[in-house]
Amino acid sequence: MLRPCLSLDPAAPKLLLGGKTLADQQQQQQLVRQKRDWSNLGLIAERVLAFDVADYLRFRAVCRPWRHCSTEPHTHGGLDRRFHPWRWVLLREPLAAPNRRCFLNSFTGEFIQVDLPELLDHELLAVTPEGLLVLLHDHNHVRLLNPLTRHVTELPPLTTLLPSKDHVMLSYFNIDDFLATGSGIASDDSTVVLCFNRFRILGMAKPGDDHWILLKYNHDGFTHTPLMFAGRFYYVKVKGVMALQICPNQPPRLEVAAKLNMHVSPISEGLHLVNSCGDLMLIHRQIVPFTSPDKSRYQYDMYRVNLDTGTLLPVKSLGGSAGRAMFWGMHCSFSVPLEVFPSGSISADTIYPSFDFTERSLLKVGAYHLLDGHIERPSGLLQRPNTLVDCLSLSNTVDDE
Template structure:
């Protein structure tokens, strides 16, 4: 509809006394120093994308490389592993929302279980795998898988290789583990083949730190493996455990240049009926005077938060209270099965290092909780 003849500019203003475009101008003129304080407290990446879309000034103040810290998103698992999937759905426990991202039309959209830094691993067909960023559509080809995924039930994990001290800072590390033999291989984007580590069959959870893999064994020892040669350099004895306690989870993760080990125990020493029945002991790798290393128990992880999935893979995160991501806390998974309806329920739990209690439990949708992703907005280099 056209404007009414004779109306002045003042008369065309709204009831609040502002012109049609003045409201947008007011938001754009917020002091630049306030904008980072706002967007860094947003609950998840979707809100960050909306923030950047508000106006040019907000987009310039919020670079894609600086998204707010948040809890990882859980990826939905559904249908056959060989089913073509045009879309993937993600659940954000911080905001309680579910998001959908378009897939890449492969035979299998996803064959990854674990925690991922910005990317997931997609199987295009039975022999080709690619590293995908579901938010940007970015894809990087990986070498042919070292194990036959469709027979061995291979678990792909995308780990953060930063802080390795070997000139690889900022690169991501893809670890491919055979669930049958427990051997594993690793590569980085651009590699033409996998570097294999296959000397033993008692390997469990692992972390990459300082050019080495640290791998827990069935006997709770930790193998120190040179990543370039695959040779076992040393074997660390297990940390001390409470008398009679049986561990429910044993995790390794690098945090701020330090290697941490978190062991989950039931409070009664035998079984945990609920999430509140768990407690965690956290250990840090410390050098000894004789040049050897050992695990030393710590009572705090400082201003960081640790996150672990049910497979023993983990990451260190920067706190953000708005996203329920709090410092000096450890996030872990608890599963509960019921015989009545043959159901399996998943819960994301937060353990406070300050008071030794599980102070938050988030129930997850039925088909979420095996694969976790920290959304990344920047294309891979």
């Protein structure tokens, strides 16, 4: 725990206290100042920030001298990655205050509650991989909110991205049409990529721009989960895993990053991109015949996307020294290490589908073990957190039905 410190230069007492002379008291104060060696405090602040911005904000809250030796987040742009809460996952369980939200640290298992008054008059379109919230005000004005530093970044309005024939959709706004999964910060650290997968369009803009650069794409019905990964936009089509290239003085373009080398039917199968602790993964979701009572009609095959060779490598493990689990949503996903949660609460190398997936409600698939295809039945079918798994599964559920 960080404790408030005393003033660095307390006023020298003018009276004799406790039988000590003024010189004795001054000497004692000098010894205290020598023990408080603040010369490396700036370096400590940098190391705290490199680990987690939430700890950094706690560090700055200790006292005024600690704030003076550390950087004020608001003096830097909202796209400065040092201050992004990329470790924190927004949870959806209801809290007492309408603008209060709970966040989970996917590395440590810590929970915090944050008041976000912006949610009272903004629509939440997406949470980026950096932990920023994509907000929409008055059905037109796009903003990025850092939920921990409260830094707001203004972006061009939607009317500069959508074709004029689609502007009427903004007047009877439906959040399902404007889910912006796949949005995030490009690798140049200055460009925001805004993705509307339902419209199959990408918008690219920098803070201060007056309009979005439009790029259309075709996902062949495969991409349920476009993804920003390591500063690049990815989605899937028949050709393979496609990646967005943004180069200086060149128009943005999409190119093949990895070939599928498999036949996929968009009717009975699906391809989902996920980030598993720094690895780009592809989940192949398909219907298979019943084989035994503990098997699902759905089978999930996972592949690691090797961007160096442009190939897919089948995997049965999510990695981690003590194992990891994947909480998988139709629109967003995250993985967590087992050691930060109570023993037995979640299983290693296991996929937990969100409430968005029909197999959870219709076929009662609560968990799928990659190693042997074994399934676990969900503890509850309603969208309310009964267990830790339910709470985490609800966090990446977008469908409100």
